[in-house]
Amino acid sequence: MERAGPVVESKVSVRYAETDAQRVVYHANYLVWFEVGRTAYCEAAGYPYARMEADGVFIAVIEASARFRKPVRYGDIVTVRTRFGGMRSRGCTFRYEVALPDGVIAAEGETHHIFIDADGRPRRVSPAVTRAFRFFAGA
Amino acid sequence: MERAGPVVESKVSVRYAETDAQRVVYHANYLVWFEVGRTAYCEAAGYPYARMEADGVFIAVIEASARFRKPVRYGDIVTVRTRFGGMRSRGCTFRYEVALPDGVIAAEGETHHIFIDADGRPRRVSPAVTRAFRFFAGA
Amino acid sequence: MERAGPVVESKVSVRYAETDAQRVVYHANYLVWFEVGRTAYCEAAGYPYARMEADGVFIAVIEASARFRKPVRYGDIVTVRTRFGGMRSRGCTFRYEVALPDGVIAAEGETHHIFIDADGRPRRVSPAVTRAFRFFAGA
Amino acid sequence: MERAGPVVESKVSVRYAETDAQRVVYHANYLVWFEVGRTAYCEAAGYPYARMEADGVFIAVIEASARFRKPVRYGDIVTVRTRFGGMRSRGCTFRYEVALPDGVIAAEGETHHIFIDADGRPRRVSPAVTRAFRFFAGA
Numbered sequence: 001m002e003r004a005g006p007v008v009e010s011k012v013s014v015r016y017a018e019t020d021a022q023r024v025v026y027h028a029n030y031l032v033w034f035e036v037g038r039t040a041y042c043e044a045a046g047y048p049y050a051r052m053e054a055d056g057v058f059i060a061v062i063e064a065s066a067r068f069r070k071p072v073r074y075g076d077i078v079t080v081r082t083r084f085g086g087m088r089s090r091g092c093t094f095r096y097e098v099a100l101p102d103g104v105i106a107a108e109g110e111t112h113h114i115f116i117d118a119d120g121r122p123r124r125v126s127p128a129v130t131r132a133f134r135f136f137a138g139a
Numbered sequence: 140m141e142r143a144g145p146v147v148e149s150k151v152s153v154r155y156a157e158t159d160a161q162r163v164v165y166h167a168n169y170l171v172w173f174e175v176g177r178t179a180y181c182e183a184a185g186y187p188y189a190r191m192e193a194d195g196v197f198i199a200v201i202e203a204s205a206r207f208r209k210p211v212r213y214g215d216i217v218t219v220r221t222r223f224g225g226m227r228s229r230g231c232t233f234r235y236e237v238a239l240p241d242g243v244i245a246a247e248g249e250t251h252h253i254f255i256d257a258d259g260r261p262r263r264v265s266p267a268v269t270r271a272f273r274f275f276a277g278a
Numbered sequence: 279m280e281r282a283g284p285v286v287e288s289k290v291s292v293r294y295a296e297t298d299a300q301r302v303v304y305h306a307n308y309l310v311w312f313e314v315g316r317t318a319y320c321e322a323a324g325y326p327y328a329r330m331e332a333d334g335v336f337i338a339v340i341e342a343s344a345r346f347r348k349p350v351r352y353g354d355i356v357t358v359r360t361r362f363g364g365m366r367s368r369g370c371t372f373r374y375e376v377a378l379p380d381g382v383i384a385a386e387g388e389t390h391h392i393f394i395d396a397d398g399r400p401r402r403v404s405p406a407v408t409r410a411f412r413f414f415a416g417a
Numbered sequence: 418m419e420r421a422g423p424v425v426e427s428k429v430s431v432r433y434a435e436t437d438a439q440r441v442v443y444h445a446n447y448l449v450w451f452e453v454g455r456t457a458y459c460e461a462a463g464y465p466y467a468r469m470e471a472d473g474v475f476i477a478v479i480e481a482s483a484r485f486r487k488p489v490r491y492g493d494i495v496t497v498r499t500r501f502g503g504m505r506s507r508g509c510t511f512r513y514e515v516a517l518p519d520g521v522i523a524a525e526g527e528t529h530h531i532f533i534d535a536d537g538r539p540r541r542v543s544p545a546v547t548r549a550f551r552f553f554a555g556a
Contacts, residue, residue, distance in 0.1 A: 050353025189492030214467030
């Protein structure tokens with residue numbers, strides 16, 4: 001992860017529901033873990049995402065990608081490391097790493113977002129959101 | 140299934156995402172298949188559930204139960220058989236069977252529902268919904 | 279919950295992925311939370327389920343039921359309370375409550391299980407598993 | 418989609434379970450739909466994926482990406498168009514489009530895969546798989 005700024009860590013215990021018939025975590029579930037990381041990041045930045053929505057700022061995912069390097073299994077407790085990848089007037093980016101207990105990176109990825117209103121229309125981000133993320137990032 | 144009334148059948152191809160590390164379908168996914176069956180039932184009754192919601196009638200699940208008799212695996216195409224279990228002024232019931240290709244019942248269950256409005260408050264069912272279900276059930 | 283024995287508590291932060299278009303947690307996900315509770319229970323009893331599987335004892339769900347009393351939303355952190363409902367030579371039962379932060383019960387349910395081997399055949403539970411659960415239950 | 422070769426189409430009816438609190442399909446579920454497309458592609462190529470696994474060839478996802486252009490809602494029936502993106506000795510690629518009923522592209526993406534054996538070790542693809550995909554692609 002090339003950018004500066006804080007890294008927020010979340011612990012995730014693998015659920016049996018998240019495994020598949022290859023006895024490893026089904027790949028789409030990493031995107032859900034990225035969401036867990038995003039939730040933790042907003043919380044750590046002082047602006048929980050549930051409050052953002054209550055304030056009329058919804059974040060939609062417009063692009064997501066992930067590289068899966070090592071399998072993760074039921075019984076593993078992974079660490080999701082989330083970093084803010086930058087804010088624009090109409091969107092933002094997050095980057096993620098999923099680390100196994102021994103520190104090995106199991107997966108990494110990024111998601112790109114736009115801000116929308118309650119009716120799904122693109123909107124500018126509110127100053128309050130910008131302020132929270134900037135302050136937290138020390139920028 | 141003891142009650143009279145039409146049975147609506149839906150074919151479901153097992154997704155890899157639905158399997159777990161025991162190489163069989165994870166049990167919670169049967170509740171999702173029951174929902175597939177419910178959707179098909181409302182469609183067959185002439186009142187698709189998406190239209191019900193557009194008309195202000197939302198159906199919430201207040202109780203669900205299932206018995207899992209035989210494992211289902213990736214590659215299987217199962218048949219979900221859905222039957223209406225009865226209407227009350229504030230709720231209704233559906234019953235389900237999940238059959239393997241050879242006719243063996245893999246699972247069965249039932250769900251109990253109440254009608255709510257867009258804000259989640261209990262409401263009486265609309266006459267249009269009652270009429271559709273009664274007409275379809277031949278009652 | 280009528281039976282004696284320890285209650286194991288797990289905290290679950292609602293994921294956006296777990297919500298549905300009614301803006302509440304989709305009902306099938308409570309069964310996944312019950313599994314989170316079961317995992318925590320086995321861990322607390324000193325015999326993590328991943329180790330059970332490594333020792334050749336697999337637990338399959340043969341029956342599940344749940345009552346949904348109050349909606350749960352993104353942003354909520356619920357407590358899953360898991361209790362052992364009894365052991366037989368070929369199966370066991372767990373009971374669950376999902377509590378909202380204010381203590382209100384959002385849902386409750388139970389699951390019934392049989393023990394199987396790696397090939398999915400029913401088997402007797404191993405003495406080691408019985409011992410762990412009995413010792414933990416103080417029975 | 419720049420490459421030649423057949424396109425396999427799969428119809429997917431949106432499940433309520435796949436929606437989220439923004440009342441649209443949760444983004445991670447598109448990866449599951451891509452898997453539905455891959456399953457249909459292998460079937461159309463004459464070598465169903467379940468049979469590949471029975472023959473000892475497992476396909477693991479090592480990379481996935483998707484762009485989400487338009488929201489998809491409960492009640493929509495989308496078409497997943499899957500195309501083969503090329504075979505190498507140790508892996509292959511698939512490309513996907515998700516189209517709304519009016520033909521508008523709701524999402525597109527690609528997945529990269531390696532072949533592994535039953536124990537998760539990388540292996541060369543079997544000639545039978547190569548033959549099926551090449552023959553189907555008319556190459």
